[in-house]
Amino acid sequence: xxxxxxxxxxAASLTAPAAQAQVMIDxxxxxxxxxxxxxxxDSAIFAAWMSGWFNQKTGYVxxxxxxxARNVANVKSWCSSNPQQTVMAGLQRATSGK
Numbered sequence: 001x002x003x004x005x006x007x008x009x010x011a012a013s014l015t016a017p018a019a020q021a022q023v024m025i026d027x028x029x030x031x032x033x034x035x036x037x038x039x040x041x042d043s044a045i046f047a048a049w050m051s052g053w054f055n056q057k058t059g060y061v062x063x064x065x066x067x068x069a070r071n072v073a074n075v076k077s078w079c080s081s082n083p084q085q086t087v088m089a090g091l092q093r094a095t096s097g098k
Contacts, residue, residue, distance in 0.1 A: 027049075027088070030086060031086055032079030032083045032085050033083035033084065036083070047072045047075075075090040
């Protein structure tokens with residue numbers, strides 16, 4: 001019985017999934033050139049994440065998909081002209097109403 005228990009523990013330890021490495025990215029340092037170079041799926045995920053983060057920081061609690069699409073288009077347009085600037089600077093400009 002003890003051998004069976006030891007064998008089960010040994011087998012479980014060999015088949016345990018490896019720990020996932022955590023990656024930290026400072027999103028405030030991502031440049032427009034890097035953002036515009038992302039594949040479309042990654043760009044959409046990044047835009048949604050940044051929008052959620054920025055809206056939380058500014059106290060917005062509702063979701064406006066038209067405003068989101070407009071802001072993404074504004075940031076991408078601004079980024080095209082300012083590839084060395086950060087996306088955060090473009091996001092702040094796009095949502096400032098200027």
